[in-house]
Amino acid sequence: MSASQRIQSVDLLRGVTIVAMILVNNPGTWSSVYAPLLHAEWHGLTPTDLVFPFFLFIVGISIYYAYKNKKGNIQTYKKIGIRSLKLIALGLFLRAFMPTFPFIQSWESFRFMGVLQRIGIVFFITAVLYLNYNWKVLLGIALGILLSYWLLLGFVPLPNGMAPSFDKVANNWSMYIDSIVLGGHMWKPDYDPEGILGTVSAIATCLLGVLIGKVLDKPIERKASILVAIGLLFLVVGYVFSLWFPINKALWSSSFVLVTAGYATVILAIIYYIVDVKHWHFGRVFKKVGMNAITIYFLSGFIAKSFYLIPVGEHSNIHSWLYSTFFQYDFLEAKLASLCYALVVVLFYLALGNYLYKKGIFIKV
Structure with missing residues (x-):
């Protein structure tokens, strides 16, 4: 779709959808996730099922x-x-x-x-x-x-x-x-x-x-x-x-x-x-992610899995080390801590989308 043809709302919704994908795929720990951020067990519908x-x-x-x-x-x-x-x-x-x-x-x-x-x-x-x-x-x-x-x-x-x-x-x-x-x-x-x-x-x-x-x-x-x-x-x-x-x-x-x-x-x-x-200025940051949707989604999957595979010490990896070091506190409920980790991951990819947009980098897949 050329720049002159683009419907801004489509790019924005695409960006919101990719961000939602990243959010639900990257909890701090899968053992502590709020129910709306999980798929329905079988029949039924959760917000995650919409993504x-x-x-x-x-x-x-x-x-x-x-x-x-x-x-x-x-x-x-x-x-x-x-x-x-x-x-x-x-x-x-x-x-x-x-x-x-x-x-x-x-x-x-x-x-x-x-x-x-x-x-x-x-x-x-x-x-x-x-x-x-x-x-x-x-x-x-x-x-x-x-x-x-x-x-x-x-x-x-x-x-x-x-x-x-x-x-x-x-x-x-x-x-x-x-x-x-x-x-x-x-x-x-x-x-x-x-x-x-x-x-x-x-x-x-x-x-x-x-x-x-x-x-x-x-x-x-x-x-x-x-x-x-x-x-x-x-x-x-x-x-x-x-x-x-x-x-x-x-x-x-x-x-x-x-x-x-x-x-x-x-x-x-x-x-x-x-x-x-x-023409209200709304959600531009999501639109910028939407302009490189597949690239950002692929990178989020690649980096997340790499974090699980690269060891840190004898009994840890990058993901578990980051989560335990920066998000697991006694005053923070487990599901909230897990969500905070996911939100930080989302912020990273929002920043990446913004950077690619500013540099005029649009990677077509």
Whole structure:
């Protein structure tokens, strides 16, 4: 998206989302974390569960603006493919090299899927669809994905004859397919939160972002109000749908797609009104992070894992030493101390985003 085309609120929301990702991924200790900063155990929704779908939703908006004047030719597909492969490669790098850096993780425990891998796959498929179909077809594809996913997980018996289930059990279609295709290469022995079917469902999240990008681009009055109305519609339909298909981030259930897209649209509408309509100076520091979102997210993961791996003394590493030395005090409650560590990490990356912005450094992935 060129500077002249940029919607300031999109960059700002992207930055807020990346900062939220860094916040929830970097507590002082995982044994002491406030509940809103953890994912739901299975069914349900916490503020942390909103972060990843928000980012994929914004990817969809960015796809709309980046390719609205592009043709679906070999050159364009090549650029899309290269960008997708870069994202996947960065995700695989974090997974393959970090557990025993600088040595490659053993093949037996190598995890194929992950956050950046899902972003890369979803970006590629959504961008190709956008270049080939109009908004009505894209909406139909998104709805088709959501309905098909519900029908498969809720009504189609498994090959062994077992009745399907939405629970965390072997006869859940999502977990069943992951166990067959991915085998031992999952996040946990029984499931992967970035699994195969969930990645297909995540395409619907991105497509809804594309459609909201189209609304943002229209020269219409009361655009913020229209966005709020669309967001509320997503929320109502999503929560009603959850009566039959529970909201579940690990499965990336259809109701989860609709509800998270609803929250994303409403929040974007509010930011759009404040920043792009009223032109109030709000949250510029987050916008600066949003201009280098993937770079900062990747660095946060790389540095955090390095801190766990580099030893300090015989029984400590950089992370535990920093946490115990500067944040663990008798007067500070354990969860608050853990949060303070995460906030300091966030401040570091806010400063980094500000520095890159001032220097005019924008690293495209």
